[in-house]
Amino acid sequence: MNIRPMDLQVLITRATEVSKAQEITDHQPTLQQQIFGQQWQQVTANRQQQVQGAAKNEGGKIQREKEYKEKQDRGSNRKGQAEKEIHSKPVHSASAEDPIRGHNVDLKT
Template identity: 45%
Template sequence: MNIRSIDLQVLIPHATEVSKIQHTANQQTASQQHDFASQWQKISQDRQQQVQTINQSEGGKIKEKKEAQDKRRDQGRTKEQAQRKDDRVQLPHAPQAFPDTSLGHTIDIKT
């Protein structure tokens, strides 16, 4: 392909304009990426300094599970407490198994 001298005279000024436009576009892209990165960094720092909240859906599941565990624990406690109350009531009325205080303090071991 042959380029005539007149065409070359027209193309050279346009080439410099095109290079300026291309340089500006590259600068703009780099600038946008830098701005985007700085925004994410700011968001990250803000999130690190804030107290994280639990979504209600997650909180409900955890709460239900915890309530079920507490309920089972309380039921177990009430049974134990009832038995303890029964034991307390019976102890004062029950006769002593070892009336002699010297009994139960020594252990005889036979070999």
């Protein structure tokens, strides 16, 4: 293969450009990994600062437990009020008790 002097001058100047391009392509995977690592660190730092919410399926469970506790509280309050009303009202034992119909008399005025 014959190389003319003009071709040699062009090849020498192109060789430095090609070597720079080759160096960039050689280091590109490591640069991408470094960039990815930095981005991942930012994501993890952001996630550590955020408050995580409950998952959808857990949210229903939490809600049901809350409602259950509220119902229990309301039920215990009603029982306590009913007991207070029973003990505060004078009831005649002879007229209120009936062995056939039951033990409570419901009077409407």
